Amino acid sequence: MNEKNAIIVEDLTVAYSLKPVLWDIDVTMRKGKLTAILGPNGAGKSTLIKAILGLIKPVSGSVRFNFDHTGSDWHKEVAYVPQSGSVDWDFPATVKDVVLMGRYSHIGWFKRPSKHDIDLAMHTLDLVGMADFSSRQISQLSGGQQQRVFLARSLVQEAEIYIMDEPLKGVDKQTEKIVIDLLKSMRDQGKSVIVVHHDLATVKDYFDDVVMINVEHVASGTVSSVFTEKNIDLTFQRHSYDLLSGEANE
Amino acid sequence: MTCSAVKQMNNLLSLLGDYTFQVVAVGSCALGIISGISGSFATLRQQSLLGDSISHSALAGVAIAFILTGSKTTEVLLIGAGIVGLIATYLITQLSRFSKANFESVMAVVMSSFFGLGLMLLTYIQHLPNANQAGLNRFLFGQAATMLSTDVLLILIVAVLIILTVCLFFKEFKLFVFDRDFASDLGLPTGLLNFILSTMVVLTVILGIQSVGVVLMSALLISPAIAARQWTHHLSSLIGLAAILGGISGLGGTLISSSITNFPTGPAIVLIISLILIVSLLIAPGRGIIWQRQQLHRAKLNVAADMILLHLLEVHKSTFSAADFAAIHASQAPLYSMDQLVKNLQERHSIEKQESLFIVQESAIQELSGHLKKEEPDNA
């Protein structure tokens, strides 16, 4: 067992009603690194992380976690930040309310948030630059601000592994800087951060490792060794992949 | 006090002391309270009309319960209504998912089919081709006046249960309704929470139809919550306020219907809560219709004032007299009077009056400078 890997995906195949979306994926993601998952649209990036989180059932294969805390309930150690689309923003809740929701699995049934929980919530709000907004009703927030609130909500879970689905998509420059600095400091504190990313131009500056997929695994490893023009071509322009010779790039 | 006022007062007092009235009033009030609570969750889950479906489907449940048990007691009938209500809810979700048909179309069809089934069973029971019976009326339009103290006891028990449940699971319900996916990520049992919330609504509906009837139930479920939403953006206060408004309408409706002859209770309750809702929608601070109109008016006024100010800046620079203003105002012929515009600009600290002149403030100049004529850019 490789202790340096946070997540181990083996032989993972996932299919939706008529189409296969992931084929026989073998990939590992290192602990304490900022990893980007790259691939064209419809290539299975979101599916991969949903399969990792157990939100969809694969046709074959498995996903394993390696936590530092032994015997951990994986719900506590893995935090998921989805794309912010599907929430009703007119819901009666303040920014602080939403962030506190991230503590619920720690607080447990029947109990109220403690002072520690509230302090933690305010602290993470400060980290994302939203401390002044804590009493604001969430419908009054801009898109970038909403994204930051979701990020704070996941930070407050104090998880070991963070999985995020395109957190930088469509946000303003200020938010992007705040978020990526935050992700880097999370990585420095030893957390494993896995991000589905859409912007090739920023990969070298932001990330340590990449996983490049297009329905199947194309390449994965450190940015410096694997994020090459050839691999980018192979990932994003499928038909140049020579199947029969079985050429893979490690 | 006049003679008739004294008489009315006495009537009122004797009414309040009347046992039957007390029973019905307490029952309707409690129903209003639980409707407010359950309705808060139903509306937030975008399931406003599901209560309507459940109440129409409940008719079949009532009939089936009677056929199976031969008992006409409220508890038995309502259990039947409840089970069928839950089945109907389940059917609606499953059928719309499988058929890819519209949720609301499926809701309408399930509702009318179950109601039709209810009618068939009721006429079967009575062996009449005509479904005109007192038993049917009771559930169609509600007959709060026939509420027994045992019925009210049941309502109070359910009310306590619901309040307890909401208090215990408040934060879990809150998260579940706000962001179901995140709730399941955290490991919350979303299926269970869904079941509890649905059951709350079903219970509320089947109890409520006794007082307001099948057709009007959706208003009692939805209106208190929507009215409350206009006044607060905290979930806890919303639920509390909705409960209070629901209770008031229940009480008030009973009062009115008992004081005026031939005034039916159910509609009275719905009338009150609808009026409360209308008023809330109109005057809610920071949200309501009147506030929206004011904002719109204000925005237009701001624009008109800025336009005038722009002209003044271009012609007179940052200092001008009232006469200058009047001249420009006359030439522009805007929709607002000069006084209105001057007042607007002063309130927004765009201009200041010093003796007989107006000075345009730096901040305003900065803001508007983008619109002032720029120097022509150099062409390479």
Add this chain to the structure above:
Amino acid sequence: MPEFEIQLIAVIASVACAVLGTFIVLRKMSMLTDAITHTILLGIVLAYFISKDLSSPLLYVGAIIMGLFTVYLVSLLQNTHLLSEEAAIGVVFPFLFSIAIILISLFAGSVHLDTDSVLLGELAFAPFDRLVVFGIDIGAKSIYTMGLVLILNAGFVKIFYKELQLSSFDSLLAYTLGFAPTVLHYLLMTFVSITAVSAFSVVGSILVVAFMIAPPITARLLTHELKPMIWISALIGAFNALIGYQIARSFDVSIAGSMALMSGLSFVIVLLFSRQSGMITRIWQQLHLKRDYDDMALLIHLFHHYKTEVQESETNIHTIVNHLNWEPHRLENCVKRLLNKHLIVVESDQYQLTSEGIAFAAHQYTTLFK
């Protein structure tokens, strides 16, 4: 004769409703229609107070106006953005309906404005209301009123077919092309109100909803084109009416209720058994799909690890189960299928692709990425 007349009236009514219902369903206005069938009572009541005459045509007018007013009120509320459309419907119709009940109870209690029949109608009594022209009894009045409504609705749909079609699918495009979708919207609702009022006394509001909504969503399962959908809805509606009637007669129960139930049942039956979209078909497909996916997964797995170092363990017949994370019998079945098709062979404890297997996998691969 009365039996025949009842069925005739019901069939005419169901077809009249189905014709409009197709567009109602497409425009997602089912619950709004349900609301209208309740609120027109208020229109009737107010018109009655003015005319003091239960058979006055003013009642029709009042009902229709109230129907349109309901639509207007709902959209007004919706546009405040303070509540959803669903919620707006759920508060408007009980409010108006309550006012109607209050007015009836307070001022018209002695008049036979039967609130029950508003909701329920009673077809059984329809034949007793005859239309007498020049002293000749030409049949139940309702045949002619509903017949007229059918002609009106059919005419409306025929004349405005292309506008209705366009604005139902793309109201923005309709607007830019100059077809005033709002006008069309209110026009449609006018005909809905007319239909609801006319159908009131015979079938009641609940059945109006069943007749308008159920046939179109059933037809939707059978066709995706608009014109066939309308025809099939009409047929299904008539079918529901006739079968519903037979059931009601056999058990001596409410005719309207029976037809409403039948409307729902035919939807469920078609849903279960239709070849295109039926549930049974779907489940059958899923089962086959599962097997196909398992086969593909195994083949691709072998393909991927072909000639690589880990091939040993990945394709070993004993350990492959762990890699795929399958139960043993699932693997067994899959292997059997693939062996039968000669796509794999077993050689010294390894699963190997045959040359056909390789070609098959490669072919599947390329089709994936076309």
